[in-house]
Amino acid sequence: MNKTWIVAQREFNSRVKKKTFLLSTILFPLLIFGFYALMIYFSVKGNDDLRIAIADRANVFNGKLESDKEVKFEFVNDTSRASLDQKVAKKEFSGYIFIPANYNPLSSDTMNVFYNKTIGMISQERIERRVNKLLEQKRLLALNITQTQLDSARRSSEVEFKPISGEKDKNKAGLSYAVGFISGFLIYIILFIYGTMVMRGVAEEKVTRIAEVIVSSVKPFQLMMGKIIGIGAVGLLQFIIWILLGTVTMAVIPLLTGGDASAAQNIPGGAGAMATAAQSGAGSAFMAVMDQINFALLLPCFLFYFLGGYLLYSSLFAAVGSAVNEDPQDAQSLILPITLPIIFGIVIMTKAVNDPTSNLAIFGSLFPLTSPVVMMARIAHGVPDGVSALELVLSMVFLVAGFLFTTWMAGKIYRTGILMYGKKPTWKEMWKWAFRNH
Amino acid sequence: MNILEVKHLKKYFATQKAVDDISFTLAEGSIFGMLGPNGAGKTTLIRMLTGITFPDEGEIIFNGRPLDPVKDIGLIGYMPEEKGLYKKMKIGEQALYLARLKGLGKLEAMERVREWFTRFEMQSWWNKKVEDLSKGMQQKLQFVTTVLHQPKLIILDEPLSGLDPVNADLIKREIFRLAKEGASVIFSTHRMKEVEEICDHIILVNKGHKVLDGTVKEIKQLYKQNLFSISVDNIPATINTSAFKVVKQEADQLLVKVQEGHIPNEVLQYFLAAGVNIHSFQEQLPSLHDIFIRVVEDTPTARQFEKITA
Numbered sequence: 001m002n003k004t005w006i007v008a009q010r011e012f013n014s015r016v017k018k019k020t021f022l023l024s025t026i027l028f029p030l031l032i033f034g035f036y037a038l039m040i041y042f043s044v045k046g047n048d049d050l051r052i053a054i055a056d057r058a059n060v061f062n063g064k065l066e067s068d069k070e071v072k073f074e075f076v077n078d079t080s081r082a083s084l085d086q087k088v089a090k091k092e093f094s095g096y097i098f099i100p101a102n103y104n105p106l107s108s109d110t111m112n113v114f115y116n117k118t119i120g121m122i123s124q125e126r127i128e129r130r131v132n133k134l135l136e137q138k139r140l141l142a143l144n145i146t147q148t149q150l151d152s153a154r155r156s157s158e159v160e161f162k163p164i165s166g167e168k169d170k171n172k173a174g175l176s177y178a179v180g181f182i183s184g185f186l187i188y189i190i191l192f193i194y195g196t197m198v199m200r201g202v203a204e205e206k207v208t209r210i211a212e213v214i215v216s217s218v219k220p221f222q223l224m225m226g227k228i229i230g231i232g233a234v235g236l237l238q239f240i241i242w243i244l245l246g247t248v249t250m251a252v253i254p255l256l257t258g259g260d261a262s263a264a265q266n267i268p269g270g271a272g273a274m275a276t277a278a279q280s281g282a283g284s285a286f287m288a289v290m291d292q293i294n295f296a297l298l299l300p301c302f303l304f305y306f307l308g309g310y311l312l313y314s315s316l317f318a319a320v321g322s323a324v325n326e327d328p329q330d331a332q333s334l335i336l337p338i339t340l341p342i343i344f345g346i347v348i349m350t351k352a353v354n355d356p357t358s359n360l361a362i363f364g365s366l367f368p369l370t371s372p373v374v375m376m377a378r379i380a381h382g383v384p385d386g387v388s389a390l391e392l393v394l395s396m397v398f399l400v401a402g403f404l405f406t407t408w409m410a411g412k413i414y415r416t417g418i419l420m421y422g423k424k425p426t427w428k429e430m431w432k433w434a435f436r437n438h
Numbered sequence: 439m440n441i442l443e444v445k446h447l448k449k450y451f452a453t454q455k456a457v458d459d460i461s462f463t464l465a466e467g468s469i470f471g472m473l474g475p476n477g478a479g480k481t482t483l484i485r486m487l488t489g490i491t492f493p494d495e496g497e498i499i500f501n502g503r504p505l506d507p508v509k510d511i512g513l514i515g516y517m518p519e520e521k522g523l524y525k526k527m528k529i530g531e532q533a534l535y536l537a538r539l540k541g542l543g544k545l546e547a548m549e550r551v552r553e554w555f556t557r558f559e560m561q562s563w564w565n566k567k568v569e570d571l572s573k574g575m576q577q578k579l580q581f582v583t584t585v586l587h588q589p590k591l592i593i594l595d596e597p598l599s600g601l602d603p604v605n606a607d608l609i610k611r612e613i614f615r616l617a618k619e620g621a622s623v624i625f626s627t628h629r630m631k632e633v634e635e636i637c638d639h640i641i642l643v644n645k646g647h648k649v650l651d652g653t654v655k656e657i658k659q660l661y662k663q664n665l666f667s668i669s670v671d672n673i674p675a676t677i678n679t680s681a682f683k684v685v686k687q688e689a690d691q692l693l694v695k696v697q698e699g700h701i702p703n704e705v706l707q708y709f710l711a712a713g714v715n716i717h718s719f720q721e722q723l724p725s726l727h728d729i730f731i732r733v734v735e736d737t738p739t740a741r742q743f744e745k746i747t748a
Binding site for chain 1 (some may be wrong): 540
């Protein structure tokens, strides 16, 4: 045990003392968030400055089509398409709608938007919605129905979801969904990052032939466990840093907005007061929802499934690493059977956040190869609601049994593989290493 | 006392009898040469001696008791043929780490590392990384890490390959010194010259079997062909005797083979009787190199794969 500890210390120190450690620990989440922020920004933001000319010969719109930031409609008096074609060619407009004089809003005639440069999907939809809304009003008028009549007919009656027992918890489902999804996804990423880190470490030791020196001092199992524990500790440290960073930002943001609110109060008149009221209202609503998520349950469970899943998978990754030879491509084909269950886990997890008590979710959260990812999605919904206490305990027991089994099996494969040079072993051979008696 | 007794050791793999019934003993403080062509089973044998793998059959008695890898690991130092170190790790830290894995405490490890680094004039390397070292320097470092913990049994697989003569001599001197201080050394190599210089006792392994066992002197006697070289000032035109046969003739030197049932003195008597001046007379023992080749050539050099049912 003592030697396992020395190995773990080396694995930990050699990674944490590197200059790149702090940098990557802080840059990695920034990159991820930045990436998502960019993606959201670009998907929300459509094509700027689309100018659509409308030659309304039938006077359908009465010049009333509203423009907005992205799509500008301009009514023109051109009488033929040819002149409009020219204007588009000269880039005065991005496209035009030509409505012939004999156009009848009640007929199902198609309204054509002619364009030169391709108009993005989102912008197309915007134009279509705008035009349709106005046309609808025209049709209703033609049929002698007023807008108020239509509105009252269309008024949707509210459907409210209330559990039979206990009080209503609005908003909770949405937040549980988010928390469950994020924690499941985090565990999935962690399994991959640190699992492959273990695999590369083992393969490196084998390829540089230091493994033989080390196993003449420590038992192969100690070497493997030392590596797994050391890298796991790196992961944990990284996590603690992220959690601290997160809490600090969470603590700083209200301070900043609070400052804004007091600034708003200085604005004379009611506008400032209103702004403050709206802000504090939104803030307290957010806090109220946060209170409904049971973090006292969620955090320990997250740690448990993170560690359990990591121990289970990292030993498998270590076994694969020990089978790899000089050719790094060996790892590619050997790693597939290990990554498949993780990917299954994430697929089941996306179902489980929606429906935490479905059969698939129950299976996925009990089966040790998928439970670290899937169970988090269920726990986020709370213990009696999302997952029964019995299932939670069973899943934890299975996970512990699972990682005891995989480390035992991986240890046997590792012991043989780490000293075996030459050709890449087949799965059949590795199976033999794992289950023969020595 | 024998530090190591190996009795009927066997290790079979799926397609090869890697080690097939090998026994030998190693006296304390001796330097023991383990020779054999590539693939003879030396590495497999060594791995069993270091407790890395377990024999299928047979017994290893280390220090008077059956080898217990967990306990005895700290008394054995092993330098594998394929040298390996962590490329990105600082040299001082690496030596400390390997010493601590052998069971040394932090302070003791530090003291030993400093002592050896001074002895090998490696102090300035402390904060360098292994990837900055030349191959020969890496080998020196590897040797240091092998003997840091003062093992009773040191197993060196090709420790001198790739070293320049100066550094090779340095390592050789250390091997002699360690043996003098009581450590026993198993020295595995293909270079017969090194063996003749260093080893007291050798075994030759081929195809999983031990084919030779003895001191260098004994083995040479065993394989001697009764060849003598004699140099005289005037070689008689015709040599006619039943006592010996001329094998090779040069300007003033003859290589003669003493025939069965005769003794070397008869060669001298013949030339004395012929009335020529004798400058020198010397027995020509075969070199280990020749013996090695003779023994190994009787069998195909490349091992064939076979199906083992054990």
